[in-house]
Amino acid sequence: DIQMTQSPSSVSASVGDRVTITCRASQGISSWVAWYQQKPGKAPKLLIFAASNLQSGVPPRFSGSGSGTDFTLTISSLQPEDFATYYCQQANSFPFTFGGGTKVEIK
Amino acid sequence: QVQLVESGGGLVKPGGSLRLSCAASGFTFSDYYMTWIRQAPGMGLESVSYISSSGSTIYYADSVKGRFTISRDNAKNSLFLQMNSLRAEDTAVYYCARDGRGSYDFDYWGQGTPVTVSS
Numbered sequence: 001d002i003q004m005t006q007s008p009s010s011v012s013a014s015v016g017d018r019v020t021i022t023c024r025a026s027q028g029i030s031s032w033v034a035w036y037q038q039k040p041g042k043a044p045k046l047l048i049f050a051a052s053n054l055q056s057g058v059p060p061r062f063s064g065s066g067s068g069t070d071f072t073l074t075i076s077s078l079q080p081e082d083f084a085t086y087y088c089q090q091a092n093s094f095p096f097t098f099g100g101g102t103k104v105e106i107k
Numbered sequence: 108q109v110q111l112v113e114s115g116g117g118l119v120k121p122g123g124s125l126r127l128s129c130a131a132s133g134f135t136f137s138d139y140y141m142t143w144i145r146q147a148p149g150m151g152l153e154s155v156s157y158i159s160s161s162g163s164t165i166y167y168a169d170s171v172k173g174r175f176t177i178s179r180d181n182a183k184n185s186l187f188l189q190m191n192s193l194r195a196e197d198t199a200v201y202y203c204a205r206d207g208r209g210s211y212d213f214d215y216w217g218q219g220t221p222v223t224v225s226s
C-alpha cells in the first residue's frame with residue numbers, strides 16, 4: 001500500500017495567515033492526490049483533485065501543488081470558516097490511502 | 108442536487124452482521140463508480156471498498172477482505188455494504204462517496220452511518 005505522510009499534525013494560525021500543509025507519498029504517484037476538508041461531525045469535502053485542480057465551488061484561496069512524492073495544500077489567507085481538519089489522499093491505486101490529517105486551529 | 112444518504116448502521120455484537128445502504132439521488136447513479144470509506148472514532152479516514160459503475164470491478168481493503176461485500180442496484184440507485192464477522196476494530200462511521208471523474212477522488216459524500224461493534 002502507498003503510505004501518505006502528512007505534516008504538521010496540527011497548526012495554530014490567525015485569520016489572514018497563510019497556511020501550508022504537506023503530504024509525502026511513499027512512492028511516486030504522479031499528480032494523483034486529492035485534498036479534503038472535514039469539520040467536526042461532518043463528512044469530508046473535496047477541495048483539490050489531481051494535485052492542483054480546484055473543485056467547483058471551492059474558494060480560490062485554496063491551492064494545491066506537487067507531483068511525484070511531495071504535495072502541498074496552501075490556504076493563502078485563512079478565513080474563520082477554514083478552521084477544520086485537512087486530509088490528503090492518494091488517488092493512484094486502491095487502497096486509496098489518506099494522510100493522518102492536519103488540524104488547523106485558531107491561534 | 109446530488110444526495111447520498113446512508114442507513115443501516117447500529118450496535119452489533121462481535122461476530123454479528125450488518126447491511127449498510129446508500130441511497131443516491133440527483134445524478135445518474137449507473138454512470139458513477141462508488142466507494143465506502145470509514146472513520147474510526149477520533150481517527151483518520153480508511154478506504155474500505157470500491158465498485159465500478161457496472162459492478163464488474165470491485166476492490167476491498169485487506170482488513171475487510173472475505174468479511175465485507177460491496178454491491179449496487181443501479182435500477183434502485185442504491186449502494187450496499189454487507190458486513191459479516193464484525194470485529195471491534197470495525198467500529199467507525201461509514202461513508203458512501205461518489206467518484207465524480209473515475210479518477211479515484213470523491214466529490215460527494217453521504218452524512219455517514221455509525222457502526223459500533225461491542226458486546
